[in-house]
Amino acid sequence: MKYSLLLLLVPFVSFSQTKTKDDEIKKYVSEVSSDSLKSYIGKLVSFHTRHTLSSVDDRNQGIGAARNWVLGKFKDYAKNSGGREEWMFTYSRKTFSRMENE
Numbered sequence: 001m002k003y004s005l006l007l008l009l010v011p012f013v014s015f016s017q018t019k020t021k022d023d024e025i026k027k028y029v030s031e032v033s034s035d036s037l038k039s040y041i042g043k044l045v046s047f048h049t050r051h052t053l054s055s056v057d058d059r060n061q062g063i064g065a066a067r068n069w070v071l072g073k074f075k076d077y078a079k080n081s082g083g084r085e086e087w088m089f090t091y092s093r094k095t096f097s098r099m100e101n102e
Helices: 002-030 034-046 063-078
Strands: none
Touching: 034 063
């Protein structure tokens, strides 16, 4: 009898936990501003091309400029993290050839 009562309560316990998680997700989603998202997209478009062979040194155009802007945004977000976030670039240079035997 004890086990059957326990089994009857399990769905209610798991439902209440799901409800709490759903409420937390709704809270985070409500904090997203569609105007901010539109401005971010507009800013990325302003860098023109962001393909991987574009300039990494140009401060106004290409993948390097977009990368620097995104890093700046993440650093801004990190200021409100209480020290739990840190953002930086890591560099590695690799060379590739189009053919294996080159």
